[in-house]
Amino acid sequence: MKKFINHVDDYLAESLAGFAAAHGDLVVLNTDPVYIRRKRLKPGKVALVSGGGSGHEPLHSGFVGYGMLDAACPGQIFTSPTPDQMMAAAKAVDTGPGVLFIVKNYSGDLMNFEMASEMSEVQNAMVLINDDVAVENSSYTTGRRGVAGTLIVEKLVGSLAESGASLEQCKAFGDRINKHTATMGVAFTSCTVPAAGTRTFKIGDDEIEVGVGIHGEPGRRRARMAPADAIAGELLEAIIDDLKPGAGAELLVLVNGLGGTPLSELYLLFNSTRLWLQRRDLRIARAQVGSLTTSLEMAGASITLCTIDEEMARHWDSPVLTPSLRWGM
Amino acid sequence: MKKFINHVDDYLAESLAGFAAAHGDLVVLNTDPVYIRRKRLKPGKVALVSGGGSGHEPLHSGFVGYGMLDAACPGQIFTSPTPDQMMAAAKAVDTGPGVLFIVKNYSGDLMNFEMASEMSEVQNAMVLINDDVAVENSSYTTGRRGVAGTLIVEKLVGSLAESGASLEQCKAFGDRINKHTATMGVAFTSCTVPAAGTRTFKIGDDEIEVGVGIHGEPGRRRARMAPADAIAGELLEAIIDDLKPGAGAELLVLVNGLGGTPLSELYLLFNSTRLWLQRRDLRIARAQVGSLTTSLEMAGASITLCTIDEEMARHWDSPVLTPSLRWGM
Numbered sequence: 216m217k218k219f220i221n222h223v224d225d226y227l228a229e230s231l232a233g234f235a236a237a238h239g240d241l242v243v244l245n246t247d248p249v250y251i252r253r254k255r256l257k258p259g260k261v262a263l264v265s266g267g268g269s270g271h272e273p274l275h276s277g278f279v280g281y282g283m284l285d286a287a288c289p290g291q292i293f294t295s296p297t298p299d300q301m302m303a304a305a306k307a308v309d310t311g312p313g314v315l316f317i318v319k320n321y322s323g324d325l326m327n328f329e330m331a332s333e334m335s336e337v338q339n340a341m342v343l344i345n346d347d348v349a350v351e352n353s354s355y356t357t358g359r360r361g362v363a364g365t366l367i368v369e370k371l372v373g374s375l376a377e378s379g380a381s382l383e384q385c386k387a388f389g390d391r392i393n394k395h396t397a398t399m400g401v402a403f404t405s406c407t408v409p410a411a412g413t414r415t416f417k418i419g420d421d422e423i424e425v426g427v428g429i430h431g432e433p434g435r436r437r438a439r440m441a442p443a444d445a446i447a448g449e450l451l452e453a454i455i456d457d458l459k460p461g462a463g464a465e466l467l468v469l470v471n472g473l474g475g476t477p478l479s480e481l482y483l484l485f486n487s488t489r490l491w492l493q494r495r496d497l498r499i500a501r502a503q504v505g506s507l508t509t510s511l512e513m514a515g516a517s518i519t520l521c522t523i524d525e526e527m528a529r530h531w532d533s534p535v536l537t538p539s540l541r542w543g544m
Numbered sequence: 545m546k547k548f549i550n551h552v553d554d555y556l557a558e559s560l561a562g563f564a565a566a567h568g569d570l571v572v573l574n575t576d577p578v579y580i581r582r583k584r585l586k587p588g589k590v591a592l593v594s595g596g597g598s599g600h601e602p603l604h605s606g607f608v609g610y611g612m613l614d615a616a617c618p619g620q621i622f623t624s625p626t627p628d629q630m631m632a633a634a635k636a637v638d639t640g641p642g643v644l645f646i647v648k649n650y651s652g653d654l655m656n657f658e659m660a661s662e663m664s665e666v667q668n669a670m671v672l673i674n675d676d677v678a679v680e681n682s683s684y685t686t687g688r689r690g691v692a693g694t695l696i697v698e699k700l701v702g703s704l705a706e707s708g709a710s711l712e713q714c715k716a717f718g719d720r721i722n723k724h725t726a727t728m729g730v731a732f733t734s735c736t737v738p739a740a741g742t743r744t745f746k747i748g749d750d751e752i753e754v755g756v757g758i759h760g761e762p763g764r765r766r767a768r769m770a771p772a773d774a775i776a777g778e779l780l781e782a783i784i785d786d787l788k789p790g791a792g793a794e795l796l797v798l799v800n801g802l803g804g805t806p807l808s809e810l811y812l813l814f815n816s817t818r819l820w821l822q823r824r825d826l827r828i829a830r831a832q833v834g835s836l837t838t839s840l841e842m843a844g845a846s847i848t849l850c851t852i853d854e855e856m857a858r859h860w861d862s863p864v865l866t867p868s869l870r871w872g873m
Contacts, residue, residue, distance in 0.1 A: 217732035217752065219772040219809040219845065221816075229772075230808045233815030237831045272807040403546035423546065443548040443558075475804045477840045478601040479559045480548040486562030487550070502566045506835075511806045512843060516548065541870055 319361025349426030400517030648690025678755030729846030
């Protein structure tokens, strides 16, 4: 295992210390319990708190800042954070109108966020993200997994919260966006979790895992390597089959790298996606390409489509200032 | 070879088409000859044109936009662009006061940019970047290689150009920044150039290449895998030995991923870097962490230090709006 690491046990703490030092203008690291929060809170705003296992960076810590999250709770690699992290983060960032927990649908995350929700003194609600259309149940999940579409929910609800919306409105908007968002991914290689020291799964030199999860969970099928156009087509067929966009639908398209795939390939995959959608008269209203929800150094990518209306487009375009997403300010 | 690709010959064209479509608000792609230019030029401003072999994305195309480059000329993967690309790009973006070519020191790039410089009708000057302290001469280079420090030159000179400086001033500033910038990298794995289909170099499961170039060129030594602190220390010793920062020097620190290394490891490496510098009373004035000058999917990273004065800090902080770097607007 070749990684920039000193001791496996210190991986997360040292990485977070580096993150907080590099972005000291935007975020503050709390170490006991561990969470990242915005440096400057906005009094009277509904606070957004997310979190989950580490190893998916920049999700979620890289999205803490103006226009997105107020706090993120990182667990160990691919391991849920604990309720005490979530409760402490919620308490630290609530300024009165309550906290919205944004949770990816994994059994551990859900159980711990539900426990935090019940035990927290802070008024709160929860949005559960399950955008992955690949499989109905999975290794760590009852129901569909939450994957790259999460950042779209965090961006759009983050913007609504900045505009002064209530906790109820933020939750309803989050639930609505989740229903409009569908993702499917493909892996070329497995990642190696530091504490395990060996690859999560085996895959042949000419094989790909279609519908892979962001922890290396099995997808729909093990297939032979194929051209980018064919891979994009298979992912998009599954996504469209789930999302069923109406005629004239406007799409937010996210081509997301899983960590080990170069940006030039992601742009090529976006090009395949673009041409596929064009042939079906589906319009790309907004596009985002980058490694934003990763699986450590896994090579591969996911495609996310979100059918957006005017309100959602406006909240996508609104200013955001976080370590990993920033525009409009 | 598992990559998002349709045909090897179309890799660059399809990737650039995707890039231009994703960033149509900022850039325009010219296809014959191939270059990326800003969508909106600023009349009367010195234009900055860079370029080089592809495979290092987001360098250079991702840095075209307000506050950085006016145009980028991408060659095939790890292959210099041609003089006709450079001349066409220069002509397209010059609005009168001339063009500054920013060139990484590789024999092919230098020869072609010099040819373009001589043959161009546009008034021009050149800044040659050679920030890599690892080796004096290398596979494709007479003299030191130009690597990740290039983006610092592009950012700072880009800002000076926006402020209305002359071609002469921009060139002098670029030369000065290059002298203040030093980089060294380390590779854990080799990348695979699509047209070759096999890995550029062999490296054992417990080996690292210290001082690697961004095309996989040999560095100073092949070493055993080591803790992040030890790797950071070796790179920093070499950089500091070259840069010789005075007492009380202020540093811009860039921890750059080579493509296949997760962001969480880059932050950990930044943490090692930060603590090493702290122990030597060297102050980090600005920090940047990310995969910004890559070598396709190579796992590894480089550390760049740039000793900055007040003027340079101001130009680093100034607004920038490109596909891959954006702040302050």
